[in-house]
Amino acid sequence: MSFGELVGVRRVFEQQRYGRVVGEPLVAIDEASLSFEEGEFVALLGPSGCGKTTLLRIIAGLIPKTAGSVRIRGEEVTEPHPDFGFVFQTPNLMPWRNVLDNVLFPMEILRKRDQAARARAFELLEMVGLKGFHDVRPHQLSGGMQQRAALCRALVHQPTLLLMDEPFGALDELTRMEMNDLLLDIRARTKATVVFVTHSIAEAVYLSDQVLVFSKRPARIAERIAVDLPYPRSARMRYTEQFMALERRAGRALGIFHEAA
Amino acid sequence: MSDNWKRLILPPLGIILLLLVWQWYCVQFKVAEAVLPKPTQVAGAIIARWDLLLEEGWVTLKATLYGFLLALGIGIPIAVAISNSKILNWMFSPLLIALQSVPKVALAPIVLVWLGTGIESKLAIAWLVAFFPVVIDTAAGLQSTPPELLELARSLRASRWQIFWKVQLPAALPFVMTGAKVAVTLAVIGAVIGEFIGSSEGLGHLLLSATSQINTPLAFASLFALAALGMLAYLLVVIVEWLLRPLLPPAPTPH
Numbered sequence: 286m287s288f289g290e291l292v293g294v295r296r297v298f299e300q301q302r303y304g305r306v307v308g309e310p311l312v313a314i315d316e317a318s319l320s321f322e323e324g325e326f327v328a329l330l331g332p333s334g335c336g337k338t339t340l341l342r343i344i345a346g347l348i349p350k351t352a353g354s355v356r357i358r359g360e361e362v363t364e365p366h367p368d369f370g371f372v373f374q375t376p377n378l379m380p381w382r383n384v385l386d387n388v389l390f391p392m393e394i395l396r397k398r399d400q401a402a403r404a405r406a407f408e409l410l411e412m413v414g415l416k417g418f419h420d421v422r423p424h425q426l427s428g429g430m431q432q433r434a435a436l437c438r439a440l441v442h443q444p445t446l447l448l449m450d451e452p453f454g455a456l457d458e459l460t461r462m463e464m465n466d467l468l469l470d471i472r473a474r475t476k477a478t479v480v481f482v483t484h485s486i487a488e489a490v491y492l493s494d495q496v497l498v499f500s501k502r503p504a505r506i507a508e509r510i511a512v513d514l515p516y517p518r519s520a521r522m523r524y525t526e527q528f529m530a531l532e533r534r535a536g537r538a539l540g541i542f543h544e545a546a
Numbered sequence: 547m548s549d550n551w552k553r554l555i556l557p558p559l560g561i562i563l564l565l566l567v568w569q570w571y572c573v574q575f576k577v578a579e580a581v582l583p584k585p586t587q588v589a590g591a592i593i594a595r596w597d598l599l600l601e602e603g604w605v606t607l608k609a610t611l612y613g614f615l616l617a618l619g620i621g622i623p624i625a626v627a628i629s630n631s632k633i634l635n636w637m638f639s640p641l642l643i644a645l646q647s648v649p650k651v652a653l654a655p656i657v658l659v660w661l662g663t664g665i666e667s668k669l670a671i672a673w674l675v676a677f678f679p680v681v682i683d684t685a686a687g688l689q690s691t692p693p694e695l696l697e698l699a700r701s702l703r704a705s706r707w708q709i710f711w712k713v714q715l716p717a718a719l720p721f722v723m724t725g726a727k728v729a730v731t732l733a734v735i736g737a738v739i740g741e742f743i744g745s746s747e748g749l750g751h752l753l754l755s756a757t758s759q760i761n762t763p764l765a766f767a768s769l770f771a772l773a774a775l776g777m778l779a780y781l782l783v784v785i786v787e788w789l790l791r792p793l794l795p796p797a798p799t800p801h
Contacts, residue, residue: 331692394699
């Protein structure tokens with residue numbers, strides 16, 4: 286049995302207007318099935334609005350599914366689990382808390398804010414290059430630094446499954462590549478399993494063991510690409526023939542271009 | 547001259563200019579003291595009745611601040627209730643708006659019948675006038691909590707209590723402060739209405755008795771005292787806001 290297993294997950298949104306159901310129900314996800322092993326890095330790649338974020342939220346237990354099953358470590362997910370860490374599209378930090386208090390927020394909620402938690406928060410901040418910024422308010426940080434702090438917050442309670450929803454989508458290309466390396470480094474140290482939503486082909490291939498390419502809505506998994514590039518990965522790999530072949534394959538699956546076979 | 551200096555010097559300059567025009571007008575057109583006293587006469591009345599103004603001002607200030615605190619103490623829980631419960635919101639929001647639409651002066655005599663001529667009536671009227679902006683602003687603040695923050699809390703299975711104390715309330719705090727600033731100036735008005743309708747003390751009462759004796763300089767002196775009182779009450783809220791600044795979002799930095 287795999288660490289994470291999704292079978293036939295389906296999500297239908299009823300369109301409501303003035304409290305009445307109108308029109309055809311909107312199928313956001315249709316029959317999504319996938320599985321991943323412990324410690325694996327999985328990318329969900331698809332065009333924006335295809336429903337991949339919805340699927341991530343279902344895995345997180347934040348929203349219910351219409352049909353199908355989501356099992357993590359053999360247990361059906363019906364509600365959020367404190368063993369998951371979630372990273373949002375925006376840094377989503379609390380403007381009234383400094384960086385340290387933002388990072389420690391999950392520990393407060395879990396009622397485990399103690400000396401050990403503080404030490405771990407400092408350790409994480411150092412790991413992401415925010416050493417010395419613990420006392421600073423979020424607005425004084427750049428977008429990239431804010432997202433680093435958000436990453437620390439997602440990791441502070443030592444989740445075994447990290448769910449990331451296009452976390453670097455708003456960053457510029459160079460910062461994004463830097464964050465990719467940082468994420469791989471952190472993942473190597475924490476051994477966390479990661480499910481990562483993105484619409485960047487390069488990012489998906491660079492980060493993952495497994496890329497699942499989604500079709501346009503309703504989201505169906507159009508292709509599963511195993512990325513057999515070795516870790517640790519480096520920027521040099523981005524220009525290898527093997528890397529580019531994987532990118533081409535993902536691009537074809539997305540329907541961006543058609544190649545004469 | 548730097549902007550800081552201008553900000554320090556220009557407000558008194560504006561007042562002085564106004565007083566000069568006022569003085570000139572009274573002298574030029576020989577306005578009767580009973581109609582409009584000269585600023586110098588008002589100043590004379592302020593100096594002569596300084597202790598009386600302070601004494602009555604203190605009464606009004608107490609009514610204002612207690613009424614204001616009552617508005618916060620009752621307004622915030624009401625806002626919490628209606629923004630957390632659709633049923634309560636639908637049930638009571640129209641009622642709140644209806645209450646707000648009734649002129650408080652019209653309610654004052656009824657309040658007087660219920661609570662008598664003591665401080666209770668003044669508090670009730672100050673509260674009635676001041677609590678609406680507190681409710682509206684606090685409710686708006688609570689409802690404008692960023693949904694992503696609520697989702698973050700939910701992803702950690704935070705209890706409703708934790709979500710309220712750690713997410714919703716801090717997020718709403720700037721709105722509460724805005725409501726409080728409006729409320730405190732309204733509370734002054736409420737307290738004075740109370741003193742007008744049926745009280746034997748306070749600046750409102752002093753104003754009323756001075757005009758009935760055609761002692762317009764004293765009436766104007768009480769008006770000035772009321773204005774000063776209003777600014778003082780507002781300043782107190784600003785000080786509280788300043789003390790709370792670690793919990794408030796940063797002011798946008800000028801470029």
